[in-house]
Amino acid sequence: xxxxxxxxxxxxxxxxxxxxxxxxxxxxxxxxxxxxxxxxxxxxxxxxxxxxxxxxxxxxxxxxxxxxxxxxxxxxxx
Numbered sequence: 001x002x003x004x005x006x007x008x009x010x011x012x013x014x015x016x017x018x019x020x021x022x023x024x025x026x027x028x029x030x031x032x033x034x035x036x037x038x039x040x041x042x043x044x045x046x047x048x049x050x051x052x053x054x055x056x057x058x059x060x061x062x063x064x065x066x067x068x069x070x071x072x073x074x075x076x077x078x
Contacts, residue, residue: 027073031066038063 021036028035034052037043043051049059 024070027070028066029069031062034059034063035066035070 017036017040020040021032024032024035034048037048037051038045045056045059045063048054048063049056052059054062
């Protein structure tokens with residue numbers, strides 16, 4: 001049975017991550033890596049901000065904006 005994203009069953013974790021990243025890219029744009037880090041890799045805003053050279057406040061704000069954009073776009077998909 002395919003996943004909710006339409007991914008075939010039995011993909012490797014790496015293939016699933018790559019497919020999710022590709023699916024998120026048009027929705028989250030330049031913040032795709034930030035969103036993946038927080039949601040998939042369970043990194044804190046502090047960890048992601050440090051790695052991406054952002055302040056924690058900026059990382060948090062960009063994450064929330066990216067998720068909001070993704071939700072709006074996902075609602076437009078039939």
